[in-house]
Amino acid sequence: MKRIVLLGASGSIGLQTVDVIRQHPDLYELKAYSVGKNIDALRKLLSEYPVDTVCVQQEADAEMLKTEYPSVRILCGDDGLLELAERNDYDVLVNALVGYAGFAPTMSAIKTKHDVALANKETLVVGGELVKRALRKYGVSLYPIDSEHSAVFQCLQGNKKEQVKRLIITASGGSFRNLKREELKNVTVEQALAHPNWSMGPKITIDSATMMNKGFEVMEAHWLFDMPYDQIDVLMHQESVIHSMVEYIDHSVIAQLGAPDMRLPIQYALSWPERLTLEEEHPLDLAEIGMLHFAKADTERFPLLKAAYDAGRKGGNLPAVMNAANEAANLAFRNHEIGFLDIEDIVIGALKTAVYMPVNSPEDLEAADAWGWGYALEKIEELK
Numbered sequence: 001m002k003r004i005v006l007l008g009a010s011g012s013i014g015l016q017t018v019d020v021i022r023q024h025p026d027l028y029e030l031k032a033y034s035v036g037k038n039i040d041a042l043r044k045l046l047s048e049y050p051v052d053t054v055c056v057q058q059e060a061d062a063e064m065l066k067t068e069y070p071s072v073r074i075l076c077g078d079d080g081l082l083e084l085a086e087r088n089d090y091d092v093l094v095n096a097l098v099g100y101a102g103f104a105p106t107m108s109a110i111k112t113k114h115d116v117a118l119a120n121k122e123t124l125v126v127g128g129e130l131v132k133r134a135l136r137k138y139g140v141s142l143y144p145i146d147s148e149h150s151a152v153f154q155c156l157q158g159n160k161k162e163q164v165k166r167l168i169i170t171a172s173g174g175s176f177r178n179l180k181r182e183e184l185k186n187v188t189v190e191q192a193l194a195h196p197n198w199s200m201g202p203k204i205t206i207d208s209a210t211m212m213n214k215g216f217e218v219m220e221a222h223w224l225f226d227m228p229y230d231q232i233d234v235l236m237h238q239e240s241v242i243h244s245m246v247e248y249i250d251h252s253v254i255a256q257l258g259a260p261d262m263r264l265p266i267q268y269a270l271s272w273p274e275r276l277t278l279e280e281e282h283p284l285d286l287a288e289i290g291m292l293h294f295a296k297a298d299t300e301r302f303p304l305l306k307a308a309y310d311a312g313r314k315g316g317n318l319p320a321v322m323n324a325a326n327e328a329a330n331l332a333f334r335n336h337e338i339g340f341l342d343i344e345d346i347v348i349g350a351l352k353t354a355v356y357m358p359v360n361s362p363e364d365l366e367a368a369d370a371w372g373w374g375y376a377l378e379k380i381e382e383l384k
Helices: 012-023 039-048 059-068 077-085 100-111 121-138 147-156 202-210 212-224 263-271 303-314 318-334 340-353 362-383
Strands: 002-007 028-034 053-056 073-076 092-095 115-118 142-144 164-171 232-236 242-248 253-257
Touching: 002 012, 002 077, 002 100, 012 028, 012 039, 012 263, 028 077, 039 053, 039 059, 053 059, 053 077, 059 073, 073 077, 077 100, 092 100, 092 263, 100 115, 100 121, 100 318, 100 362, 115 263, 121 212, 121 318, 121 362, 142 147, 142 212, 142 263, 147 164, 147 212, 147 242, 147 253, 147 263, 164 212, 202 212, 202 318, 202 340, 212 232, 212 303, 212 318, 303 318, 303 340, 318 340, 318 362, 340 362
Parallel strands: 002 028, 002 092, 028 053, 053 073, 092 115, 115 142, 164 232
Antiparallel strands: 164 242, 242 253
16 A cells, blocks of 8 residues: 655646546555645545645635644645655655645655655756755655656666667647747737647646746756756657657667546556556547657747756756746736736746856755746736
8 A cells, every 4th residue: 555645636637646546545545635725625635535634825724624624634835735745654745736836845755755756847847956866865766747757767667778869758839839929929828728638737738838848848857867958859749649759779769658648647656667557538549540740849939948958958046047937927927917928038038137056955946936036027017
């Protein structure tokens, strides 16, 4: 029985993680979990999976829930997330939080010698070097939940890493993949949130449309698989059938295919090295799909992809600055405060303006995050 603490239980990845647990009650036990502001989702979870401790984002919600659930310990905020991550009665932390807030709980779980199944991109984007150092020090493992990184992980099984020529990460292109840049000026939030293939949370869906998400995934792959940026390529693939590929030194290419269902990589992160049954309403049927399409990734069309490569290669505080500026700009666009293309301008402007500094501690990351947010908020005010 594998015991799980789940952060971000009410989000897209969190709910699908719960479904995996639901399908295999003999293998997984949910020990504790967090939600943000979705208190109704928390009530439903507590009715199905009563636990001794939960965490919410806001103190007012926590106080209300203490009255409603007197036998449950109700935590709140970042301190509550850290307390869940530091528990000693579980095996794997599933981090499905969104944004930089996911970094500290990941580090806390590692330092208390827990394995981590990671869906939170920002953990590795902003603090990959610190995370890798902690994994080595405390002797625990990190398993990827992102479909692309899970695919790479699966394609590497049974092979030698030193025989890898390159990683090929596929990209659907997001909601606006068929639009030219001049057509993006007046696109709406609602249009951006209509992803053609995947069901994801709002923040990551916008990141997919800008391709910031794919840039993050390149940076994650660099840290997850110890692969130089020059050996990580992005390939446009609009059907989202091939999730990633690995090319070896003999030019053999191994690909992982599957339906666009995040439960598969979630389950594999929890079950590795075993595979389990998965109830899938629409499993992959290649005959039905008939044809797959591929194209080179155009960094002029998607400048944030190039920005991510550049920031990743330079390292230091720049990935954290980029992530913070993107978080702020993405949120402002979803709040109808700026235009879609303004996201790119703010992120690239932050990277051009920031002064490079090395990162040696979580405090260095916090400073970079604060600077990136500050720069972005100033630009957002100018654009309103």
